[in-house]
Amino acid sequence: MIPTDPTELIEQARHGSRTALARLLTFVESGGANQLATAALAYRASAPYVLGVTGPPGAGKSTLTDQLINVVLERGSFGGVDAFDQVSVLCVDPSSPFTGGAILGDRIRMQGHATNEHVFIRSMATRGHLGGLSLAVPDAVRVLGAANFRLVLVETVGVGQMEVEIASAADTTIVVVNPGWGDAMQANKAGLLEVADIFVINKADRAGVSETRRDLDQMLDLGTVHEWRPPILETVATDGAGVAELWDAVVEHRSFIEGGPIAERRRARMHVELDKVLGAMVRTRIGALAHGDAYEEQITALLAGTTDPYRAAETLLDDA
Amino acid sequence: MIPTDPTELIEQARHGSRTALARLLTFVESGGANQLATAALAYRASAPYVLGVTGPPGAGKSTLTDQLINVVLERGSFGGVDAFDQVSVLCVDPSSPFTGGAILGDRIRMQGHATNEHVFIRSMATRGHLGGLSLAVPDAVRVLGAANFRLVLVETVGVGQMEVEIASAADTTIVVVNPGWGDAMQANKAGLLEVADIFVINKADRAGVSETRRDLDQMLDLGTVHEWRPPILETVATDGAGVAELWDAVVEHRSFIEGGPIAERRRARMHVELDKVLGAMVRTRIGALAHGDAYEEQITALLAGTTDPYRAAETLLDDA
Numbered sequence: 001m002i003p004t005d006p007t008e009l010i011e012q013a014r015h016g017s018r019t020a021l022a023r024l025l026t027f028v029e030s031g032g033a034n035q036l037a038t039a040a041l042a043y044r045a046s047a048p049y050v051l052g053v054t055g056p057p058g059a060g061k062s063t064l065t066d067q068l069i070n071v072v073l074e075r076g077s078f079g080g081v082d083a084f085d086q087v088s089v090l091c092v093d094p095s096s097p098f099t100g101g102a103i104l105g106d107r108i109r110m111q112g113h114a115t116n117e118h119v120f121i122r123s124m125a126t127r128g129h130l131g132g133l134s135l136a137v138p139d140a141v142r143v144l145g146a147a148n149f150r151l152v153l154v155e156t157v158g159v160g161q162m163e164v165e166i167a168s169a170a171d172t173t174i175v176v177v178n179p180g181w182g183d184a185m186q187a188n189k190a191g192l193l194e195v196a197d198i199f200v201i202n203k204a205d206r207a208g209v210s211e212t213r214r215d216l217d218q219m220l221d222l223g224t225v226h227e228w229r230p231p232i233l234e235t236v237a238t239d240g241a242g243v244a245e246l247w248d249a250v251v252e253h254r255s256f257i258e259g260g261p262i263a264e265r266r267r268a269r270m271h272v273e274l275d276k277v278l279g280a281m282v283r284t285r286i287g288a289l290a291h292g293d294a295y296e297e298q299i300t301a302l303l304a305g306t307t308d309p310y311r312a313a314e315t316l317l318d319d320a
Numbered sequence: 321m322i323p324t325d326p327t328e329l330i331e332q333a334r335h336g337s338r339t340a341l342a343r344l345l346t347f348v349e350s351g352g353a354n355q356l357a358t359a360a361l362a363y364r365a366s367a368p369y370v371l372g373v374t375g376p377p378g379a380g381k382s383t384l385t386d387q388l389i390n391v392v393l394e395r396g397s398f399g400g401v402d403a404f405d406q407v408s409v410l411c412v413d414p415s416s417p418f419t420g421g422a423i424l425g426d427r428i429r430m431q432g433h434a435t436n437e438h439v440f441i442r443s444m445a446t447r448g449h450l451g452g453l454s455l456a457v458p459d460a461v462r463v464l465g466a467a468n469f470r471l472v473l474v475e476t477v478g479v480g481q482m483e484v485e486i487a488s489a490a491d492t493t494i495v496v497v498n499p500g501w502g503d504a505m506q507a508n509k510a511g512l513l514e515v516a517d518i519f520v521i522n523k524a525d526r527a528g529v530s531e532t533r534r535d536l537d538q539m540l541d542l543g544t545v546h547e548w549r550p551p552i553l554e555t556v557a558t559d560g561a562g563v564a565e566l567w568d569a570v571v572e573h574r575s576f577i578e579g580g581p582i583a584e585r586r587r588a589r590m591h592v593e594l595d596k597v598l599g600a601m602v603r604t605r606i607g608a609l610a611h612g613d614a615y616e617e618q619i620t621a622l623l624a625g626t627t628d629p630y631r632a633a634e635t636l637l638d639d640a
Contacts, residue, residue, distance in 0.1 A: 036630050043622065043625060043627065044625045044628070270619050270623060273629050274610075274618060274632055275610055276629075277629040278606050278610070279603075281637060282606060285602075299587060302594065303583075303587060305366065306364070308363035309359070309455075309596075309597040310356050311360060313597040316598065317605070
């Protein structure tokens, strides 16, 4: 029987129960007391390495992720640092109005691994988490870490602000484009450029690869100069071409950031996350403030002209 | 000499000093201690009647406002209720990146009144108010009320959410459209329908008036049934045709709401305003929270795995 207590569930998940893990992730998505209890435990375990994969719909991210999993499991370690025999994937599509917590398409595309005990794939939905997906995903990552996954791939569909934000809350972020990618990403080129640690031109067997590479190179030349210049790799995910080299680039990036920026990077990520939680919590508190007797008293005072909105707000906040 | 103390400025503004009034409105736009002191005084005076005018750019709102001022000053009273010999206009264009506090175009269009001592026209900008224009405008309205204006016209340019929100924080809201208006307002038809107390088809000497009227009527038929059905008037603002009738409709709407809904309406508006101030104030407090030692301690604890973001946020909020 599956328990409903987060402490026991984490214990079972740590020992390999996928059912326990799935329930914990549902807690994370659903918000409320179980989510808080789950987060309290999950954040005490060490964080897994997070590999973000983003890019416009149709760029071939799922197929690429699929192939990356093959390479990772074959190598059985992460650049000689961690040995591991299991990988997890969180699929996130903020624009999808699904309700069941599953992007079926992604699962089907990853069907090579659907029954593989070394691979755990989950499509994230949000059903009540106070901060939405942008908070639920980092929580889910930590739950996977607590369940002994050392590597989590976070795949987001789309190049909107939220998608990019979620994917870039990673240790290494891969941005997947296609030959002739320009139009699909025009809207958020600068945002993608800013978050990419590695660019992949997938479907590189099609025409236009060199133009796309030139385009990316020019953008990188024009952008801020960082110590790490994102490499531009080419893959054909459908037959696996270039995927081993992509993984090598991920390993190289990991050793680069672990030589320095990783602490800073994780600290910055914690800032972002804590600020989001603070914001969400405060909105909840304001919501509660705005429904009490004290609030109605202030409204009455405002209508009577005995206070002003700033003093009224101060009073409510100080008494809260 | 113009004082800098809000109490004295309000006193001077009440006795007709436009320079004092202008300075108070600059306080409101600029935020800070003077804004708080100004609001504290202004909200203690009785609120003026607010007439909102909104619609897409180019609909002829400024010309219409100009003509309305003529009618109002000619009549010298508001439906026999208030007698007054001065009118004020706040021009708001949230999308305009102006910095000097003036939309020159509006002033020029209203030049018939630019030197009229019975008319006070101000283009609102926000230079630091913690809640932006959507809070600065209601504050400015109250300042005008404290300066003995019994009628304030708030004209917003555009049909975006903020423009409509600002214009609809009025006792009577006029939505100005043109023949063949459909495309210009498609994006926010429902929003406009919801806030309109009176529809005006301006430039009614052009083709397409009856189609536009039919279109509006159909929308009203499909919408929620309220006790007040917004009348649809026709004007040609450039020559003043229909403007007296528009003012009559405003008077009629005033007497309708003063027969009942006005208290409820103003209470609802106070709710909106207080919630905005609460939100803005809390964001300021979070901003302060996010730069203190306590915050950095929580970040360090998060990185060490001795807390989670939810507990950390609770701690910071409870200690704030």
